[in-house]
Amino acid sequence: MRHTRGIRLLTSGLLLASLLATAACGLSASGEDTSGEPERTGRIAGQITFRTLQLKPNFTEYVQGVIDAFEKEHPDVRVKWEDVPGEGYNEKLVADAQAGTLPDVVNLNTDSFQLLADRGMLADVAALDPKARADFVPGAWDQYRLPGRSGVYAYPWYVTPEILTFNARLYRAAGLDPDKPPTSVEQYFDHAERIADRSGGRYAAFMADPQGRLPGDWQKMGVPILDERRDAFVFDTPKAVEWVERMRDLYAKGAMPRESLTGSQDINQLYGSGRLVFGPGSPGFIKDIKDNAPKVYRETAVAPAVTGKLGHIGIYTQSLGIRKGTRHVDAAVEFAKWVTNGPNQVAFSKAATIYPSNSRGLDDPYFSDRGDGSDPETVARVVGAEQLREAGLDANTPVEWTNQVGDAVNREMHRAIKGDVRPADAVRRAQEAANRILRNQRDR
Amino acid sequence: MSPAPRTSPKAGRAARRRAARAQETDHGLVHRRWWTPYLFLLPGLAMVLTFSLWPFVNTVVLSLTDAQILRGGGFVGLDNYRRALGDPAFWTALTNSVLYTAVVVPALVLMPLALAVLVERKVPGIGFFRSAYYTPVIASAVVVGLMWQWLLRSDGLVNTVLVRLRVVAEPVPFLTDGTLLLVSAMIVTIWKGLGYYMVFYLAALGNVPRSLHEAAAIDGAGALRRFLHVTIPSVKPMMLLVGTLSAISALRVFTEVYILGGESGGPGGDSRTLPFLIREVGLGFAGETGYAAAISILLFLLTLVFSLLGRRLSKGDER
Numbered sequence: 143m144r145h146t147r148g149i150r151l152l153t154s155g156l157l158l159a160s161l162l163a164t165a166a167c168g169l170s171a172s173g174e175d176t177s178g179e180p181e182r183t184g185r186i187a188g189q190i191t192f193r194t195l196q197l198k199p200n201f202t203e204y205v206q207g208v209i210d211a212f213e214k215e216h217p218d219v220r221v222k223w224e225d226v227p228g229e230g231y232n233e234k235l236v237a238d239a240q241a242g243t244l245p246d247v248v249n250l251n252t253d254s255f256q257l258l259a260d261r262g263m264l265a266d267v268a269a270l271d272p273k274a275r276a277d278f279v280p281g282a283w284d285q286y287r288l289p290g291r292s293g294v295y296a297y298p299w300y301v302t303p304e305i306l307t308f309n310a311r312l313y314r315a316a317g318l319d320p321d322k323p324p325t326s327v328e329q330y331f332d333h334a335e336r337i338a339d340r341s342g343g344r345y346a347a348f349m350a351d352p353q354g355r356l357p358g359d360w361q362k363m364g365v366p367i368l369d370e371r372r373d374a375f376v377f378d379t380p381k382a383v384e385w386v387e388r389m390r391d392l393y394a395k396g397a398m399p400r401e402s403l404t405g406s407q408d409i410n411q412l413y414g415s416g417r418l419v420f421g422p423g424s425p426g427f428i429k430d431i432k433d434n435a436p437k438v439y440r441e442t443a444v445a446p447a448v449t450g451k452l453g454h455i456g457i458y459t460q461s462l463g464i465r466k467g468t469r470h471v472d473a474a475v476e477f478a479k480w481v482t483n484g485p486n487q488v489a490f491s492k493a494a495t496i497y498p499s500n501s502r503g504l505d506d507p508y509f510s511d512r513g514d515g516s517d518p519e520t521v522a523r524v525v526g527a528e529q530l531r532e533a534g535l536d537a538n539t540p541v542e543w544t545n546q547v548g549d550a551v552n553r554e555m556h557r558a559i560k561g562d563v564r565p566a567d568a569v570r571r572a573q574e575a576a577n578r579i580l581r582n583q584r585d586r
Numbered sequence: 587m588s589p590a591p592r593t594s595p596k597a598g599r600a601a602r603r604r605a606a607r608a609q610e611t612d613h614g615l616v617h618r619r620w621w622t623p624y625l626f627l628l629p630g631l632a633m634v635l636t637f638s639l640w641p642f643v644n645t646v647v648l649s650l651t652d653a654q655i656l657r658g659g660g661f662v663g664l665d666n667y668r669r670a671l672g673d674p675a676f677w678t679a680l681t682n683s684v685l686y687t688a689v690v691v692p693a694l695v696l697m698p699l700a701l702a703v704l705v706e707r708k709v710p711g712i713g714f715f716r717s718a719y720y721t722p723v724i725a726s727a728v729v730v731g732l733m734w735q736w737l738l739r740s741d742g743l744v745n746t747v748l749v750r751l752r753v754v755a756e757p758v759p760f761l762t763d764g765t766l767l768l769v770s771a772m773i774v775t776i777w778k779g780l781g782y783y784m785v786f787y788l789a790a791l792g793n794v795p796r797s798l799h800e801a802a803a804i805d806g807a808g809a810l811r812r813f814l815h816v817t818i819p820s821v822k823p824m825m826l827l828v829g830t831l832s833a834i835s836a837l838r839v840f841t842e843v844y845i846l847g848g849e850s851g852g853p854g855g856d857s858r859t860l861p862f863l864i865r866e867v868g869l870g871f872a873g874e875t876g877y878a879a880a881i882s883i884l885l886f887l888l889t890l891v892f893s894l895l896g897r898r899l900s901k902g903d904e905r
Contacts, residue, residue, distance in 0.1 A: 400740040401761050404848030545870030549850065556853040583872050
């Protein structure tokens with residue numbers, strides 16, 4: 143009976159296929175590159191692949207220009223550029239890492255760096271290029287070290303520093319001096335309270351969503367987030383409780399738009415329509431406001447970000463990693479160096495609202511010329527660059543503060559800010575939840 | 587068996603001879619091509635197997651592991667299911683999803699029917715109303731969500747009117763109270779579903795024989811009586827279909843809650859539904875794919891229960 147045999151064959155084929163696919167699901171460590179560190183040969187040649195994160199079509203011209211100039215300098219090298227959209231970028235990286243097809247030079251953000259570096263897939267650039275360190279802002283360079291290892295695993299690339307933006311007209315209307323913006327979280331809250339008292343409900347001071355404020359605000363208030371061994375959250379302190387109490391009181395007073403608590407309101411819209419005093423702390427936002435709300439743009443003032451006890455901002459640069467198993471080490475290293483060098487980073491900054499992580503790039507007059515001090519975009523550039531030189535990693539969100547931890551803390555904060563739960567209880571429960579998640583993640 | 591094709595007796599004989607010869611020379615000629623129909627089915631089957639069945643099987647397998655988004659997991663048996671049953675967030679989400687279904691389904695079974703009866707009449711300009719009621723269906727969920735957000739915000743249209751008319755002293759926290767947020771999302775879902783299911787009912791109403799209505803009218807039945815005893819029994823199968831379809835989509839609701847309540851699923855995450863929880867658990871670098879898969883399977887079982895319920899009801903009706 144061929145009929146039955148055929149069906150049987152088909153069935154077993156399908157079963158086998160599904161079994162294979164089941165075995166393939168999830169990530170195995172098989173694609174991990176466990177070969178030793180690559181060594182330089184002194185011959186800069188070969189074809190290398192270069193992957194960027196969402197730079198086409200806006201910056202096609204710039205990137206292609208950088209590549210062309212490099213190929214002219216090194217005629218034996220061919221650079222194959224591929225640009226991947228932000229959505230699913232990391233998933234694609236993981237798939238490529240498994241398949242052993244990572245690009246030779248790859249654009250990484252903080253998350254994807256962690257992802258590849260932890261698995262030992264990136265080359266130690268400090269070993270390949272010992273002099274590189276001097277070229278970069280210290281915070282940026284240190285960002286690519288790994289705990290327990292001596293190397294540095296990516297070249298820092300462009301960065302956007304945190305700044306403080308606010309509507310100076312509304313600020314003045316609340317009886318505050320725009321030349322004396324807050325420098326600590328406590329002062330920021332004091333000013334917000336003043337704004338709430340004077341605004342008559344016509345505008346609010348800042349967005350209530352704790353997601354964007356934590357753990358940064360706590361770090362700036364001197365609250366320890368993790369214990370020294372980094373295996374438990376320890377933020378349940380009187381200072382953290384004080385933060386929640388102030389947030390609760392300010393929310394009740396109307397210092398924040400009510401719906402901003404859950405992040406369902408758009409900060410750009412609120413600020414752009416003159417209903418919010420403190421805007422988002424990113425330089426790119428200033429350009430958006432300039433394009434979309436020229437009137438509010440003219441009223442916008444820029445100051446250094448609130449840094450409180452830390453005294454400096456955190457730093458999250460984009461970076462260029464080099465695949466550990468690359469066949470053309472010299473070409474890859476030279477190319478990554480080329481893309482991240484001072485002049486190329488400065489040129490990029492002029493095309494986009496970003497900053498160089500290269501200290502020579504930051505020394506360019508473009509980043510120190512305030513003009514007459516009245517144009518927010520120009521001032522933002524100078525303020526951002528000044529802050530960048532001082533940036534330190536202790537102000538960054540710890541990697542242990544994952545999405546899940548953030549969500550859990552956020553939920554407790556929501557309840558407390560609305561006044562449904564006592565602040566002390568909320569902080570205690572947030573810490574318990576965060577530690578549960580951390581243990582859970584460590585156990586696996 | 588299909589009837590033999592009408593051909594001339596001569597051609598018929600020739601064909602029969604050919605067939606007989608074929609059977610003589612190669613017994614399995616007809617059987618050898620047993621796979622021909624499968625060949626035709628293959629493209630469709632491949633799609634279903636690859637994009638529906640296979641991911642489903644994969645989800646079941648995944649739900650029995652402790653896989654994370656970036657790490658293949660080991661087999662953990664029913665641990666994920668046990669964990670879900672002990673997780674307060676799961677129970678909140680389950681309660682919200684069931685509550686959502688319980689409110690939205692009856693509303694979406696009855697209200698579009700009433701609307702369909704209204705717009706079925708042949709009145710001048712009725713086409714405008716039919717199209718108008720259908721507009722929310724073609725509007726994107728995001729646009730609809732934003733529009734309702736503007737309406738329901740504390741400084742939105744509804745609250746401004748209520749406060750001005752002194753119906754309430756303080757703005758109603760439609761979007762910042764867990765329960766009210768869920769109710770607001772339900773209203774959006776119902777509003778959006780009205781026109782969609784109205785079209786279903788319009789088709790069903792078109793099939794109700796006029797003679798039934800006329801006979802009932804002659805027997806002295808008024809409009810309400812005719813609606814209850816003629817219209818409703820005639821469109822009952824459609825009501826069951828609408829019930830099942832709306833139940834399935836209500837159990838999967840995400841967009842409305844997300845747009846009105848933000849990424850956290852309302853303040854404190856109190857308005858999270860099951861799909862919301864699945865997303866939250868499975869997202870990010872520490873995303874627990876295994877656990878998220880287990881909740882997906884539980885949601886699937888819940889959907890299955892509602893679908894079977896609908897089937898049973900319709901079977902009972904046939905009898």
